[in-house]
Amino acid sequence: MKNPLLTFTDKGIYCEKAKVYLDPWKPVDKAIISHGHADHSRWGHKNYITHEQNIPIIKHRLGDINTTAVAWGESFTVHGVRFSLHPAGHIPGSSQIRVEHKGEVWVFSGDYKTEADGISTPFEPIKCHSFITECTFGLPAFKWTPQQEVFRDINQWWAENRAEGKTSVLFGYSLGKAQRLLKHLDTSIGVIYTHAAIENMNEVLRPYVYLPRTIRITKDTKKEDLKGNLVLAPPSTHGSPWLRKMVPYVTATASGWMAFRGARRRRAIDKGFVLSDHCDWSGLLASIKATGASRIVCTHGYSDIFSRFLREQGYDARTEETQYEGELAEISSSTEDET
Template identity: 70%
Template sequence: MKNPLLIFNNKGIYCTQADVYIDPWKPVKKAIITHGHADHSKYGHQKYITHHLNIPIIKHRLGEINVSGVVWNESFSINNVKFSLHPAGHIIGSSQVRVEYKGEVWVVSGDYKTEDDGISGVFESIKCHSFITECTFGLPVFKWQPQDEVFDEINTWWQENQDNKMTSIILVYSLGKAQRVLKYLNTDIGKIYTHGAIENMTEVLRTNFNFPNTHKITRETSKAELKGNIVIAPPSAHGTTWMRKMVPYVTASASGWMSTRGARRRRAIDKGFVLSDHADWDGLISAIKATECEKVICTHGYTDIFSRYLKTIGYDARTEQTQYEEDELLDTISF
């Protein structure tokens, strides 16, 4: 590809004409940020541009930064390059970035899912010539069941644990998955308690979203208060002394990785719910087809396998290395 509109270098995805990066992993002068997970929104950039709902998230994580917000489908130009952000459906405030210059259009998807979770915005298909896609779950084995069924399973599990006088602990990512699960918990069953990392992030988002009431677990919280109720905690809390006051408890994880054989056993949890904030195989393929693109660049995930498949169905596909990670790794970071 001669003089592509976007290139990959040692700092991130770079638009030479505009002198701007998208989700750079090293400090740069100007960065367009797709969403608030720590691998896509790094500290140290001189200027940040992102969706307005993502501003409180990255300020909470990064402190006082020079950031401006735009709404979805709002165009802005940098050195004659036209940019706009569009719903990615991954987490609250997550966006795809459309880049246009002299009639050439690229789309950087960031992370995305095609199922509407009710809080993250509905994934928008954008026509383009080149599409940069994640492929975290880029294998045919990954196929998600409808989320309504998963939330019914979670609430049934909680009710059963309460009937057995057990505390339910569900382990989920602090940003994104936690709020998604919280939205659909049945508060008729009992109270919702949270780990500090979950509570702090959710409080940042309450200004714009009507989440159920939660109770942050403190030193004063008693075992009797927790009994029969549900606790939302990050995976990093599992197996720590923080969980002692919840005995007797039952643990669960809500993750796309719960669909793989042995994942629940390796993580030493009692129950696995298959719930991902990323697109499954069918979602990835449908999203790419809807763009009507010619070229696809595959990043972070099963890149080699996924790009080889895309070639068999007629796409000019290749892979690029990035420093983006699967979200669960990020919960070792203190939000």
């Protein structure tokens, strides 16, 4: 495509006409940020434009930065290019970024999911000519079970562990996944304790999202306090000395990667629950169809396989390299997992 409205550079996705970057991975003057995860919102930009709910999230993570808040659907113009933010359904405050110039419309989806999770503004398909999509789970093998069934299984697992006098340690990313889990945990079973990284983020999000009561784990927390209750912790704590006071405990991870049988075994997790904040195969395809776009740019994940399939379906599809990680960040150590 000659002179596209958005291009991929060594700094990030760039709109040359507006001199604006979308989720850049290197420092730039002006950045529009889709959401607060570390691979999409990085430190060092002079100006950050993002959804109003994402402001406290990125300030918590990045410190004293120069931010501009935008509401859903609110249009703003930079050098004649019109931008607006629309719900992505990925985590609280997550946006798709719509870009329009002289009748040409692009949408950068960031990370997104179509299943309403109870804490994020649900995904809203936006009509466009070109759609930039993630492909984190862009394989037909990924097909999510409805979340109400997953949460039923998680609560049953906790209840069984409590009956055996064991602490349930559930791993989930500190921003988004942890709050989604909290929203649907059955507090009649017992008390929910949290790692500091998760509790810090809970405090940021409580003004916007209802979450049940939680207790922060400190050096004064006793093993007897935790027995039979549930501990919500970031993945980086797995195998760490921090877990010693939980003994006897049972571990579980909530992630889309738990759909692969070997994933739980490789990470020495006792139980795996398939729960992702990204689309599965059918969700990706349905979302793309709903946009009406004919040009699709596939980024992080199974981009080669997914784009090849789209071309077979008649789309003008290609791949582009980025530094976005998708759900990989949820299963590895992260700077988000503060002590």
